[in-house]
Amino acid sequence: MPSISFSKVQVVTPFPSSPIPLLLAISGAPETMSGCHCSLSPAKDQIQMQQRRSRLALFCALLRELFFSPSPAKVGSGVRNLSYTTLKPAQKEEPKLEESGEEAEAVTEGGEKNVEDMVEERGGTGDVTATALQRSVKQLHFGGWEEKAAAAAEVKRIAQKDGGARRTLAALGVIPSLVSMLDSDDGRRRRLAVQALVELANGSFTNKALMAEAGVLKRLPRLIMDTRDPSRRKECLECLVLLLSVSSLAKTQFPVAAGDVLPPLIEILDSGSAVDDLKLTCLGTLYNLSTKLGNARAIVSGGAVGALVRLSREKEASELALATLGNLVVTAVGKMAMEEDEMVPGTLFETMAWEDKPRSQELAVYVLMVLAQRSTMQRRKVAESGLVPLLLEVALLGTPVARKRALQTLQWFKMDTQTSMAGRLAPQAKTSDLSVDDKVVDQSESKEYRKDIKKMVKLSLRKNMEYITRRATVLEDVSSI
Template sequence: MAKCARLDAASFRLWLAFFPSLLRRRLLQAVACGAYLHRGRRGSCGGAGFNAAKQQPRRTRPGGSERLVELLRAESSDDSGSDEASDDETRRKVESFEELQRVVSWLQLDGHSTGEDRREEAAAEVRRLAKDDPGARETLAMLGVIPPLVGMLDSDDPDLHIAALYALLNLGIGNELNKAAVVKAGAVHKMLNLIESDSSALVSEAIVANFLGLSALDSNKPIIGASGAIPILLSAFRSPDTSPTARQDAVRALFNLSIASVNLPLLVDAGLVPALLEVVGDMAVSERVLALLSNLVAAGEGRRALSRSADAFAILVDVLGWSDAIACQEKAAYILMVMAHKCHADRAAMLEAGVVSALLELTLLGTPLAQKRASRLLEILTMDKGKRVSENGGRSGVPAVSAPLCGGASEASRAEAEAKEGMSEERRAVVELVQQSLQTNMLRIVRRANLPQDFAPSERLQALTAPSTTKSLPF
């Protein structure tokens, strides 16, 4: 028996050495033998006892050994499959990295040593690789692709300029480190020199697009603003030869620069406020223009420039009536609210432009934000008018109210009737609501001025609250 066991052990070691696939079979036999002995059977697993045990019926769970074999085989196949997938993934990563290295080496060689300049091809490849792959953008920047691309802007070849500019643009998509690296490499001044020396429209559009991307980073805003890029962007925005896409990029870049307070005086000095007011009626850019004006009026220079601009308040009051552009209504109400809060002369100019009726209509039909801003602006205007009435009454010793319109209430009524002709029923209902609100506001002003409650007759109030209209701007 001992000899048989030794022979079995030697055979097991031999099979293990030369036939690794038989290891699982031996493990299954050992498991089966152990279970047999545990049930009280005697005998050896290696000799006659084991053969006898095989001849006797075994009360084991049917299919147990077969199931174990299947699990072991499945695990082996999974391990081999995962190893193969891991190898394929590693191989792809290595090939991708080698490709990026090759592209960077082409950029770093200017053709003098090899006799072949492949920088344009390499820049186009960088543009392709960095377009949709954030990992490629990061890896290319780590390999040092940005300095040679910026250096290509000093070339005399316009094709190299365009290839380098769009490669830099794609490298900065969603990557703040790359945007900072592009500015640090001196790209801003090189772009400005290039746009002044090269009149190509394609180069100008690529430079404007780069300024849009670079200005999105807060640390780049002061650098770009102080570099002299603002007049270039404003010129691109106003030029009739600029494409619609480049025009949008220019106004968006100016908006990004206006977020930094240090750039606000530079933007105002460049003449941005009157240029923006000229194109408010252009619906393609009106919302962005009003957003930019909202940032400019936060500074004193911007408010003074807006006050000096001709018809500025008439234009903004007209925007309040754009019921099909609610975002523009909200921004125009904000600008007027800021201007009315800061200057008494601006409040008078708004009243002359007919802002009250437009604001009352906005409080009825505008969005919640527009209604809130319109109500606040009406409150400012009402308080200012009440103070002036009180001051005038105190000086003269007699109550003073606003003078009625020329011609009296009868002429105002006739004008109102003529104005209502041709209106839709909805518009006519809105006008009537506005008139009622105006009468209510006038009664409040009379009460604040400590006048008798029956001082103002209804006809005079109707004359005072005659509707005023503004001519729509051409779109």
């Protein structure tokens, strides 16, 4: 029989069937145990009560640890399933790239049974059933070529119909399998894989990053070069659309190497054909790549500046081409390439005169402003090309953004003029030496300039009044609503 002893407390009791009597015995409560003999001194009553409370708290903590703590197996299973719960489509946040990659590896290594478990755990999202997900994932991972093609078509349908299923499909590892299908010799399989990847990349930077990690940026340039035949134009356009979607990663911190992608893009832009969907898609991809300053040297060395300057003259492509030039001109290598291109002043002159393309006008003035900044030589070239009167016209009649940029550029030209005039101040020949004919010509030219400026000022005032009236009308309509 166990014996528990404390100072001046002796408890002798059979081993209790329940831990409660033992708890009371250890806590030093003599009235709860039959047969216990207690002899407490009144002087030590307060100390004994404090000791009982401390022993009771200690024993309660011990009981909780023994009877109510989860088992190690349950804790482990909870940790193992944590990554799955964080990737459910019901969550608003996208899964992390590392977690998606780990789940994809788990699917491919675990076999078909693991696919079934993961699909059952995730279930369907919206109208997409778990059966369709399970069948498509199985066929992509473990099926033959025909089964993979059918699965790619099913993945395209699922991703197009349900946006939440895109994250689920990526977590189940379908992206590396689809990217590997781009190496197939069958054009139909390649197109199905490209179409499925386009739908999976729609609106998901995580899926685009997974595609880049799987090597899609190394496979697409080869496919684009192989499909430039007019009979395969549609397949080439689909590859370019996928490349455009993945290239938007350049706007994030994800590293996107432009070296492999640039040659086919610049070759298509340099072709003498008219502006079509192929060129516009290539321009969009080149613009995305130019947003990362580290790609500027590769873009310029590939000969893209000349192609962009030529496309800036086309109204359909001018906005994208000028926006790309605007990204390149802020770099030293891009600015140098534009300074050496003789077509740049004439192209900017033509684009700035487009009143029906205000966005292109703003971008052209921006490129001119950056070129003229801190470069007296470039300002001299611009003045010789006749852009200063056009800048004055834009400063009076352009959009608010174009006006601000044009006025800043004109300020630099004004400073150059004042400097040059100050250097020429010297004893001049007498005015009587000038012929009468020269005086008449100078007066007539100055009158024409003043008339032109008055016309532009009146037109600017009229446009400003129309703009103010239009804004007031819109505000009245909104307030009435």
